[in-house]
Amino acid sequence: MSTVKMVEAPAGVEGSGFFATSFDKVIGMARANSLWPLPFATSCCGIEFMATMASHYDFARFGSERPSFSPRQADLLMVMGTIAKKMGPIVKQVYQQMAEPRWVMAVGACACSGGIFDTYSVLQGIDRIVPVDVYVPGCPPRPEQIIEGLMKIQELARNEALRRRNSDEYKNLLESYNIR
Amino acid sequence: MSNQAIIDDLTARFGDTLLDIHEPYGMLTFTAPRENIIDVLQYLYNHPAFKFQFLTDIMGINYAELPGNEFAVVYHLHSWTNNVRVRIKVFAPATDPVVPTATGLFAAANWMERETFDFFGIVFRGHPNLTRVLNMEDMDYFPMRKEYPLEDQTRHDKIDAYFGR
Amino acid sequence: MPDTKDIQPDVQLAPVQPKVQVEVGQQLPQYDNELTTLNLGPTHPATHGVFQNILQMDGERIISGVPTIGYIHRAFEKIAEHRPFYQITPLTDRLNYCSSPINNMGWHMTVEKLLGIEVPKRAQYIRVIAMELARIADHLICNGILGVDTGAFTGFLYLFQEREKIYDIYEEICGSRLTTNMGRIGGMERDFNERAEAKLRAFLKDFPAVMKEFEGLFNRNRIFMDRTVDVGPIAADRAISYGFTGPNLRAAGVDYDIRVMNPYSSYEDFEFEIPVGHNGDTYDRFMVRNDEIWQSYRIIEQALAKMPKGPFFADAPEYYLPPKKEVYRSMEALIYHFKIIMGEIDAPVGEVYHPVEGGNGELGFYLISDGGRTPFRLHFRRPCFIYYQAFPEMVVGTTLSDAIVIMSSLNVIAGELDA
Numbered sequence: 001m002s003t004v005k006m007v008e009a010p011a012g013v014e015g016s017g018f019f020a021t022s023f024d025k026v027i028g029m030a031r032a033n034s035l036w037p038l039p040f041a042t043s044c045c046g047i048e049f050m051a052t053m054a055s056h057y058d059f060a061r062f063g064s065e066r067p068s069f070s071p072r073q074a075d076l077l078m079v080m081g082t083i084a085k086k087m088g089p090i091v092k093q094v095y096q097q098m099a100e101p102r103w104v105m106a107v108g109a110c111a112c113s114g115g116i117f118d119t120y121s122v123l124q125g126i127d128r129i130v131p132v133d134v135y136v137p138g139c140p141p142r143p144e145q146i147i148e149g150l151m152k153i154q155e156l157a158r159n160e161a162l163r164r165r166n167s168d169e170y171k172n173l174l175e176s177y178n179i180r
Numbered sequence: 181m182s183n184q185a186i187i188d189d190l191t192a193r194f195g196d197t198l199l200d201i202h203e204p205y206g207m208l209t210f211t212a213p214r215e216n217i218i219d220v221l222q223y224l225y226n227h228p229a230f231k232f233q234f235l236t237d238i239m240g241i242n243y244a245e246l247p248g249n250e251f252a253v254v255y256h257l258h259s260w261t262n263n264v265r266v267r268i269k270v271f272a273p274a275t276d277p278v279v280p281t282a283t284g285l286f287a288a289a290n291w292m293e294r295e296t297f298d299f300f301g302i303v304f305r306g307h308p309n310l311t312r313v314l315n316m317e318d319m320d321y322f323p324m325r326k327e328y329p330l331e332d333q334t335r336h337d338k339i340d341a342y343f344g345r
Numbered sequence: 346m347p348d349t350k351d352i353q354p355d356v357q358l359a360p361v362q363p364k365v366q367v368e369v370g371q372q373l374p375q376y377d378n379e380l381t382t383l384n385l386g387p388t389h390p391a392t393h394g395v396f397q398n399i400l401q402m403d404g405e406r407i408i409s410g411v412p413t414i415g416y417i418h419r420a421f422e423k424i425a426e427h428r429p430f431y432q433i434t435p436l437t438d439r440l441n442y443c444s445s446p447i448n449n450m451g452w453h454m455t456v457e458k459l460l461g462i463e464v465p466k467r468a469q470y471i472r473v474i475a476m477e478l479a480r481i482a483d484h485l486i487c488n489g490i491l492g493v494d495t496g497a498f499t500g501f502l503y504l505f506q507e508r509e510k511i512y513d514i515y516e517e518i519c520g521s522r523l524t525t526n527m528g529r530i531g532g533m534e535r536d537f538n539e540r541a542e543a544k545l546r547a548f549l550k551d552f553p554a555v556m557k558e559f560e561g562l563f564n565r566n567r568i569f570m571d572r573t574v575d576v577g578p579i580a581a582d583r584a585i586s587y588g589f590t591g592p593n594l595r596a597a598g599v600d601y602d603i604r605v606m607n608p609y610s611s612y613e614d615f616e617f618e619i620p621v622g623h624n625g626d627t628y629d630r631f632m633v634r635n636d637e638i639w640q641s642y643r644i645i646e647q648a649l650a651k652m653p654k655g656p657f658f659a660d661a662p663e664y665y666l667p668p669k670k671e672v673y674r675s676m677e678a679l680i681y682h683f684k685i686i687m688g689e690i691d692a693p694v695g696e697v698y699h700p701v702e703g704g705n706g707e708l709g710f711y712l713i714s715d716g717g718r719t720p721f722r723l724h725f726r727r728p729c730f731i732y733y734q735a736f737p738e739m740v741v742g743t744t745l746s747d748a749i750v751i752m753s754s755l756n757v758i759a760g761e762l763d764a
Contacts (some may be wrong), residue, residue: 043760086316119330119423121323236709287734292588314415
């Protein structure tokens with residue numbers, strides 16, 4: 001008996017050779033279980049990310065088998081570590097190079113709000129420059145917390161409306177960050 | 181080789197130009213004038229007995245309350261053959277914060293002096309590439325000086341009102 | 346079917362001479378249409394942390410490189426001027442975050458030197474165990490990632506499992522995995538209890554087998570040796586001029602180790618060797634770190650065997666917080682608790698420089714106190730910052746893949762580079 005947990009199929013009409021359900025449920029399920037992260041690791045949280053990626057905590061189980069360092073092929077931008085003001089434009093550029101649908105997870109206190117570094121050179125949270133979906137606080141957060149953050153992103157991906165990225169509300173959000 | 185032997189040798193060579201000789205926590209410390217700091221470093225480097233051939237660190241200090249001596253550059257040297265460390269301070273006024281560079285003697289001085297320039301604005305005459313190394317290139321002030329605050333003044337969520345100040 | 350050992354490659358690669366010879370770091374705009382400018386940017390999968398190198402390349406060969414750092418400059422030295430001494434410990438964690446206990450202990454020893462506090466033997470031995478575990482952890486990451494950069498991912502997974510065990514031991518000693526904030530000024534915050542000892546003994550029992558497996562995969566591996574032998578060598582005198590210390594200098598053949606030169610925290614009680622290499626290339630740096638892991642293992646075994654009984658903190662009520670149950674019962678303890686936390690106790694005026702042997706070399710703390718609650722000036726002598734200056738010189742003339750391996754073997758930790 002296999003111990004691998006299979007994802008539940010969404011509600012739908014099944015027959016011999018066909019399965020009818022709504023697009024957003026199936027697409028949501030596919031996206032949620034194959035999120036490819038872009039590990040934007042700058043400092044100490046990056047080492048906890050390496051621990052999450054290693055075999056003890058292994059977040060490849062959640063579908064993130066291929067951490068992609070190329071923004072073009074990544075779904076989830078995980079910003080882990082302090083972002084200095086010098087680094088800000090680079091985070092923004094990487095975010096803009098990602099294709100929709102894209103999610104952003106701010107891992108660690110420094111990415112969420114500047115952390116303990118209330119100084120002239122540190123950006124006080126990456127939500128100054130990019131819209132963030134999930135914040136994982138901690139200094140550094142334990143791998144279990146990073147995995148919970150990933151699971152919350154999975155929930156967002158699973159329940160996302162199909163036309164959300166084209167909606168006015170989303171467009172206004174990107175406008176407010178000056179992202180075209 | 182004791183600290184006293186080093187200081188006797190140095191005063192024999194450089195005379196009264198070396199000031200404020202003391203040994204806090206066992207490390208020989210003295211102040212050299214900025215005109216002959218490189219000669220002092222060179223002398224200690226080439227000395228057949230002392231051999232201070234490792235530059236541990238160069239850093240700057242801003243003494244806001246010492247008029248005429250607002251900036252100090254501190255050199256830490258280490259002699260491996262004798263296991264002795266020495267600390268040399270050089271002062272410069274705020275009106276003319278210029279000190280000669282040690283990059284001719286130690287390759288390690290390059291970025292150490294750039295960092296000191298970046299933080300305090302102390303100019304190292306003769307440095308091959310004196311630009312900012314840690315802060316952004318277009319920053320227009322020298323952040324480690326005592327007159328500038330720690331926090332970013334444009335932030336709006338960690339303001340003093342929220343901390344009860 | 347011919348035997349594979351009879352197959353000869355039909356193309357012999359001649360060594361490539363670069364078209365132009367230049368000074369280190371010199372940019373050549375007049376050759377812009379012949380040379381490629383490659384931005385080995387701040388975000389790159391193979392750089393451990395955020396620093397940038399702009400390389401001018403002639404095909405695969407690097408002609409010149411200009412490094413740019415400061416992408417994670419967090420202004421530690423400025424923050425330290427605004428924090429009391431015990432609040433600077435979490436700041437020192439984040440310098441070389443792969444081996445936080447070494448930074449913490451170094452800072453505590455600096456303050457203890459300033460205040461003239463003598464720490465009891467038991468606390469010193471616990472500190473030695475924590476520092477050597479941190480050194481093992483740091484070298485595990487460096488060598489594991491060096492393997493990943495040459496394409497061998499398995500070594501990293503095996504070694505990270507051991508790092509998880511070290512994290513377990515840290516958690517037992519201080520509560521945190523990575524940025525440990527371990528110890529206090531005057532000793533340790535809690536004693537080394539039986540659970541920590543049990544975890545440490547279990548680690549010591551299982552670790553040699555894993556390390557031998559890792560060494561078996563890499564040390565005499567043909568592909569790994571081809572990628573790392575004679576790649577990025579640095580001569581000993583050049584390294585000394587550049588301020589190299591630590592495993593990078595020992596790989597060049599110089600046996601300089603602060604634990605032997607200026608022993609601190611009872612290191613003179615332990616017997617260990619200092620491994621040195623021959624010509625300072627990547628393979629030597631890798632092997633020196635492997636051997637240092639074994640030597641740290643020896644030190645931990647000795648410290649655990651000879652651990653003395655006694656107090657784990659110094660008798661310095663003005664600087665070490667009294668135990669909480671005393672605070673609830675005795676008046677003096679309550680007063681000291683109040684004075685320490687509210688900052689009514691001032692430090693003596695003075696300046697002190699204290700170096701420790703960090704994972705990357707001589708980590709020095711230069712503290713100037715003007716008698717107040719916070720330091721007047723605190724400067725960290727960061728080994729990564731100082732030896733990274735030599736990187737352009739080490740990569741000129743090599744290929745891009747060699748440059749990645751050289752960067753990896755130098756173990757540049759961005760937190761320590763930029764502070």
